[in-house]
Amino acid sequence: MKSLVAFLIILVFILLDSCMTTKRMNVMFASVNNNVCRRLTGKVVVYAIFVDSKETKPWTDYDIKTTIDSLRKGMDWLELQAEKDSIPLEIQVECNRKNNGIVPIYQEFSKNTLSATLYKKPLFSGVRDIHKWADKVAIEAGKNLPKDTSRVIKSKNKLSDRERLIARLRSIHRTDNIALMYLINNYHTDEISLTLDASSNHNVEYSIVSYKYPSVFTHEFLHLFGAWDLYITPFDSKRKSIKRKKVAMDLFPNEVMAFAYRNIESLEISPFTKYTIGWSKELDQKYANAILGKRLRPVRY
């Protein structure tokens, strides 16, 4: 069993919308109604880009096929959960293609592997390197898209980075909800999957997925729409945050954001995660108390 190393980096967790003078502080989550993946409803396109590098296993046709099957399985499961909650949701899986086939894009990480790059010193310099890697891949992926014939865009669309790629994909697929996923072939090694910039106001969020478990795809996909990690990550160093994560895992023993490496059929989406992805308008204060602490009151959206 691989260690649970998928995690999310959220630099800004919450936006505070009132001052400290009230007994409880109202908070809104930065991830809901924000950035590219705003709220998990309606038509969503997962745009998967297969990437090769020296340290990862080369993507074979078989690997690509089974990975797409697994991604589809995760998305089918999510559509089913949405249906149970009467949330309209249609997830389309699309891949970056060249000449009608999937040809992986080659791009090296600055420190050879994803995890070595992420943990590079000084802190956060590795994240900047990963953003550069994602932008370079996005430029190549953009070259494989159909020519832009839009008359609305006055300036020439050069697809210079992942923002340009998202703009093109939104125009092609006629939806705002584009979930950008980079897939690297680490199925036989111990490597991380991660989601970056899910709470950013100005950078396109994206996931890099190392494995082909349907549950891992689903976990990272939910991050893109604002879901939080509910297991103890390497970034939970404070005793209080570790305690809260333990409480969350006890409260939600089958939660997809806590147990990402289990069989997807055995997993569920907790009320907490439903609130973060915009499936419920409010969060029961008892869950807020347990996970956020008693001083914070999540707003009603």
Ligand SMILES: [Zn+2]
């Ligand atoms: Zn995670």
